[in-house]
Amino acid sequence: MRVQVIRLVCALLLATLVSSEATERKAKIVDTSFEYNALNCRAHSASLTDFGGVGDGNTSNTKAFQSAISYLSQYASKGGAQLYVPAGKWLTGSFSMTSHFTLYLNKDAVLLASQDMNEWPVIKPLPSYGRGRDAPAGRYTSFIFGTNLTDVIVTGDNGTIDGQGAFWWQQFYNKRLNYTRPYLIELMFSDKIQISNLTFLNSPSWNVHPVYSSNIIIKGLTIIAPVPSPNTDGINPDSCTNTRIEDCYIVSGDDCVAVKSGWDEFGIKFGWPTKQLVIRRLTCISPQSAAIALGSEMSGGIQDVRAEDITAIHTESGVRIKTSIGRGGYVKDIYVRRMTMHTMKWAFWMTGNYGSYANNSHYDPKALPEIKGINYRDVVADNVTMAATLEGISNSPFTGICIANVTISMADKANEKPWTCTDIEGITSGVTPKPCNSLLDKGPEKIKTCDFPPEILPIDLLELKKCTYNIKHA
Incomplete structure (x- = not known):
């Protein structure tokens, strides 16, 4: 009898321990x-931690991202997939979508x-550039990269992508780079792209670069880089069609x-233009x-750009x-309205003498740009x-410039001649201070x-x- 009691007590203790361990394991899940707004919702979802991700800010997660995306790619034709990145600091090199x-x-x-250079593969220059921007050879793959994709979304609840760019800026200033610096996001030859509700910090170079792509929504981004940082452009749509950029706040070195x-x-x-762009x-x-x-x-040409409700503060x-x-190429059919500017060097600036050639000794001097309909x-x-x-180009003036309902208040130490115009043609209506004579004043009745x-x-x-x-x- 005593033996049976002892066995019963042991069984109860064991059951209690097993139950406690199960409860503890369950508590860890x-x-x-x-919820969020997106071009498409996904049928499958996983967390980076499911693939060994460690968010301590020190452990490399490059393989975790690569493994997760490789695994989730099997669901592309089965409703798509989402990779969730939890709270934490996730150190990683470049990875592809x-x-x-x-x-x-x-x-x-x-x-x-x-900042481990081994985690940044080198790829060929863009075909429409023929060389890298920083160096003649190739370029480092962007932090988040993809090519020949359909239906790609990078979003969040204002999570952060930090390029830790000071390392790259120093290399650039000291002329130690053999290849062009990476961008934070670059998607090439892709369709249906959404990049939204994120903060981008300290990019090595350009922040967001869709190129040779279409049907793009870029929305709700905060992009910040130190003003002296080199070439940290915010958003660069490049040879893209049907793009919408809206509700973004950018502090940039470019x-x-x-x-x-x-x-x-x-x-x-x-010959691939950028066209149908809304900002x-x-x-x-x-x-x-x-x-x-x-x-x-x-x-490759730029056509049909529509910018509205723009605020520029302390901007060149x-x-x-x-x-x-x-x-x-050409820049034509450009429309800007409802723009507010505070503390500027120039309100409007056009130049046909920018230079900066891909090859200083081989460009075609007969290849004149066409600038019209601004x-x-x-x-x-x-x-x-x-x-x-x-400033247009001699024998190839900028034409069709139209400026209406514009009031510019000059600074105390403003240039005595507020307008400088050469080789341009156009009209104005209701513009203060009075524009140059090559922009004919059509009066308020022509403001439309x-x-x-x-x-x-x-x-x-x-x-x-x-x-x-x-x-x-x-």
Whole structure:
């Protein structure tokens, strides 16, 4: 009898221990619920921790990202997949995306770019550039990269992507780079792209670079880099069609938005323009560059750009067109309205003498860019040093410039001659201070000549869906 009692007590103790361990294991499984708006929702989801990810800021997660994305790629034709990055600091080198895929960052997740050069593969120069921007040879693969993809989303609850760019900037200034610095995100030859609700810090070079792609939504980004940092452009749509950039805040060491389409003879030969671009509700701070730049690499052409509700603060120029002899291509049908500027060097700036050639000795001097149909209206600026410098090209003037309903208040130490114009043709209406004589004043009755196009571009018909997820992860 005593033996049976002892056995019963032992069995009860064992059952209690097993139950306790099971409860403890269950408690370690975290159930995370969240929702967001996206081009497409996904049928499958996993966490980076499921693939060995460690968010301590020191452990490399490059293999974890590669393994996770490789595994989830099997669901591309089965409703797509999402990779969830939890709170933590996730050190990683470059990794590539897949189609029908979402990368989602928790609000307290930080992706840290590795400073181990072995984690940055080198790839060929872009065909429309013919060489790297920093060096003639190839370029380091961007931090988040992808090519020939469909339906790709990088988003989050304002999670952070930190390029730790000081390492790269120092290499650049000391001329130690054999290849061009990486960008934070570059997607090539891809369709249906969304990049939204994230913070980008300290990019090695450009931040967001969609290239040779279409149907792109870039929304709700905060992009910050130190003002002295080299070439840290915010968003650079490059040879892209049907793109929407909206609700972004950018502090940059270069242009906040730079519209591009290839460089000199390489861009001319490649012949892939940027067109049907919408930029709205952009706030920019860039004391050394422009809120919106068109060029200078525009050899494939730039057409039908619509910018509205733009705020530039302590920025070198509001809208700048950059090109030169030998660049070829065109910039035409550009529309800007409702722009507010505070403390600027230039409100408007165009130059046909930008230089910066892909090959200083082989560009074609007969390849003249065509600049026409540039429209600015409903602009207010204060504390401005120069209202405008508009410099066309001799024997190839910039034409069809239209400026209406613009009030520019000059700074106390402003240039005595607020407008400088050479080799340009156009009209103005209701502009203060009085523009140069080559911009004919048509009077207030002609103010509608700079109207914004009423037609809706296809990208504004692309709507986001509400996606809701539950993720269980350790």
